[in-house]
Amino acid sequence: MKLRRITSLLLVAALAIAGTLTGCGSQPSETTDTPANSGTVAEDIDYANFTIDPSKIPQEKLDTTLYVATSVRGLENPYIVTITEGMDEFCKYLDSIGQKYEKQVLDSGGSNDVEIDNMKQFAAKAKGNAIAYADPNEAAIAPSLAEAMASSGGYIGTAWNKPDDASPQDYDPNWVIHTSADNVTNGKATAKALFDNMGGKGKVFVIEGMLGNTASIDRVKGFEQALKEYPDIEVAHQDTANWATDQALTLVETWLNDTPDVGGIWCANDNMATGALQALDKKNLKGKVGVTGIDANTDIVEAVKAGNVVATVSSNGYLQSGYTLAICYAAWAGLIDPAQMPEEYRVFLTPAVMVTADNVDSYIAEYVDSVPKMDFAKIFSCKAD
């Protein structure tokens, strides 16, 4: 044990020395080899239209094996699968510009410690030649993930959860960006769609996600904002189903016994909407009681098409992971300097797509039957206006 600790210390020390040496060595050589590069790292970059020009990436970078990862909570959630597929799409882009790489999915299984350890090991293995998209299991660990990456000199972008008092600038330049789909807006949009579907009056059930989870809290906040605008809507029941289908099924099954005249069910995600639909189906109320979810799971999108679900929102996991990796890649390749980037390009919202009966066909064609076309050269096209 002691031996192991000493070796790991030595290893870290060696890495640190190597890191500083290569760090000092490579920067000037980049500027001399490719003078155009120095221009791109200037302050007056038009980030909104910034485009990766592969010819400006030094050949030695292209020949270095870049380690690419997404750090996620577990693959049982269909949304998270779109995150990993977004990485696959980005890796196709790396193929197209001739970048050597190795990709990896870091699965935390819902554990904070495991996620941090995974990131440390990944960063250590990559010796600074690493980029990662991380969905921190809880807000509190986002800085730890950034620190794990920063310690080896790699680049990381986080999504969804981070503490309010932490920002990517804390780990310049390694914590490149933090993005989030706008949960409050999404929760509010689905709630309004639901209330409109009910004709602006009636009783609703509210199914929350895991208590204390930022995404759930914000989505419910959005729901409550919408509720204020519709005075004739009454919340008959509100409880958590912990993001789980079976728990949502049990809740709705039970509630329908004392509130058979419910007009709509608002769910904080689609997994729970699936359970709500199943409970309605048992009472032959499917299609008669409006349901909304968030995430755009395949079965819920189909239910929107069939008229059983009013609305869902796609957070577009492909875009979240793919473009976050693209921005980190531009930083690693030296095309942008995160430390110089303005605040609004370090922390920003990513666009969401609301799926309703009106646009469900075009949504299915673009996002379900195929992976959406993404131009990873235009790295900031993932930023919501």
Place this chain on the structure above:
Amino acid sequence: MGKEKLAALSITEEFASKIKADNQKERLTKWAPVFVLIALFLVFSLILGGSFASGSNLVSILNQWAIPLLVALGLTFVIMLGSIDLSIDGTVGMAGSLAAVFVLNSRNGNDMGVWGLFLAVFCSVIIGFIIGTIHVKLKIPSFMVSFAFMNICAGIGLLSYGGKPPTIKDEFIASIAKSSFLEIPIITWVALLVFVLCLYIQECTPFGRHIYAVGTDETIPKAVGINVNKVKIKVFTLAGFCFGVAGVLGAIRLGQGQVSIGADLMFPANAAVVIGGTALTGGKGGVVNTVVGTLIMTVLFNGLTMMGVNPNIKTGVQGLIILIAVALTVKRGSTIISK
């Protein structure tokens, strides 16, 4: 001579009266879970009025009871051995996921119909058999083996559908979730059928008696030539069967296969078994106790959900009531040391 006879009589009498008192106490603890169940039912009926005791809510309770009952039945035999099975969350999730990908579904081209359901249960039986075999042959505590298999099975379940949960498209199988016979959901009938099977095994077969014997003191059945290892393997296999049926019914109930069908089933099942009066030390209790224990848990969850207790404090309230139920029902007097 006469004096001796008197003394002998008084010892016999004393012994008899002690036995009588013990029996009385035993009867009381035996019925305590039933009283707790009735009390819960009355309290919820009083607070919630007619909607709790309504026919449709009783059907909901029966629906919600089926899967916890099946899981707890399997677990009861394992606990009666004095062992533990932590694989529940994984095995149930795996069986549910496999069932959904074996029948006509939205993810692949399989269409095995009802046989797909049997095959999924069979896979779970195999897992139970493997857990039991590793436990006795490699002499690894059941706690560790089953914990490992919880993860292995969850992994198999996830792999089977690759992250995007398959929706069951087989109309007959999907319709089972909605069907009922004599107002009782089919899913609950299946669970009751498995209960009758378990009761038969427990009461009417030598295997059933061996479980009690092994749970009480392994050395005694060993001394009379019972193959203790075989009994243990059979118990874990039986548990695998119960978990498998639970998983398959879970998938039918959801209309979808997901590993999370099994999530968070294990500890409530343990609590239900213990509340029902089966001792964690083994050798005592049985499946009838488990029926009552699982009903207590289901009625509790259902009632609290309907009451609309603030979700932030509901979990705490649940814990508190479980604690009270255990305190009322578990027979504590007989154990000198609890650990």
